[in-house]
Ligand SMILES: NC(=O)c1ccc[n+]([C@@H]2O[C@H](COP(=O)([O-])OP(=O)(O)OC[C@H]3O[C@@H](n4cnc5c(N)ncnc54)[C@H](OP(=O)(O)O)[C@@H]3O)[C@@H](O)[C@H]2O)c1
């Protein structure tokens with residue numbers, strides 16, 4: 285059943301150009317939360333999706349999955365949220381609730397997981413994201429934005445932040461000093477540096493150029509900076525790292541990363557390069573190295589990273605823009621020209 289009419293910005297085809305688009309939200313169910321969108325982060329996954337780089341896009345598509353909003357209405361069974369609360373929604377808005385993943389706080393890996401946009405919801409409706417005036421989301425996929433966190437600061441944590449936090453948190457109370465690598469200093473990567481530093485790790489940024497060296501070392505507090513194409517620098521750091529968070533969105537030399545890891549070192553691949561990555565098997569085998577993937581984090585971990593941000597008094601580095609800048613924002617993101625996350629001021633863009 286159709287609910288409230290809203291206005292979002294949608295891509296209509298694989299050119300990925302966004303323009304205003306009106307549609308209906310689903311009607312509010314007893315466990316649903318209706319909120320007005322305040323801010324929404326712009327993730328590289330949105331760019332992959334609007335351009336159909338993952339070959340699964342249905343148009344018109346309203347992207348946006350780092351959504352912060354203010355609650356306008358709640359269903360009769362909603363206990364966790366009330367009108368006026370500031371809330372957040374990340375990459376997923378549904379899962380089965382019954383499988384082993386759902387029962388062990390790993391619902392992002394549920395086979396019936398529903399993406400925030402470009403997916404079919406359990407009632408048959410098509411999901412649309414946060415580049416929109418409002419959203420309706422089941423309460424189990426909504427988190428509380430802490431009072432001490434501004435909504436625009438919180439937005440990138442809902443996908444990029446928890447994506448970096450989830451694989452890294454296994455090292456949080458490590459007794460031995462941890463040497464971290466962050467490959468790709470973009471939206472996810474800069475939060476990876478901040479989180480790894482806050483966990484007390486020695487952090488090396490591995491970047492595709494020298495352009496971000498100064499800011500990585502000074503503004504973000506990284507300890508070391510390597511340019512991946514500089515074989516001298518890379519060779520000197522061989523076998524030195526405990527883990528690498530690989531955030532690069534395009535095909536790259538995974539083998540170069542593997543060489544940086546010490547014995548039992550781990551690569552966490554989170555960047556969704558659309559083309560295959562390659563590595564030499566014996567290099568993996570002879571030093572018991574691991575290459576693993578990681579997809580966002582659970583709803584519980586999403587709440588944890590928000591609370592971690594407040595507890596450690598951390599700052600997301602963002603550029604806030606209005607919705608009519610969104611096409612330019614994607615263009616700049618593609619050119620690697622953002623420090624480090626665009627956040628759309630959705631409420632301030634007066635979409636309706
Ligand atoms: N696994 C998950 O759950 C998850 C969650 C969020 C995002 N992602 C994926 O993670 C990747 C990164 O997302 P993001 O939002 O952080 O992207 P982003 O802001 O565009 O950052 C990507 C970074 O990768 C590096 N890079 C190297 N070659 C590049 C190239 N040719 N084009 C663009 N960047 C290049 C750049 O850092 P340097 O300048 O330092 O080289 C760039 O800043 C995307 O593939 C996205 O889909 C996955």
Ligand SMILES: [Zn+2]
Nearest residue numbers: 380383386394
């Ligand atoms: Zn499930």
Ligand SMILES: [Zn+2]
Nearest residue numbers: 327329443444
């Ligand atoms: Zn994302």
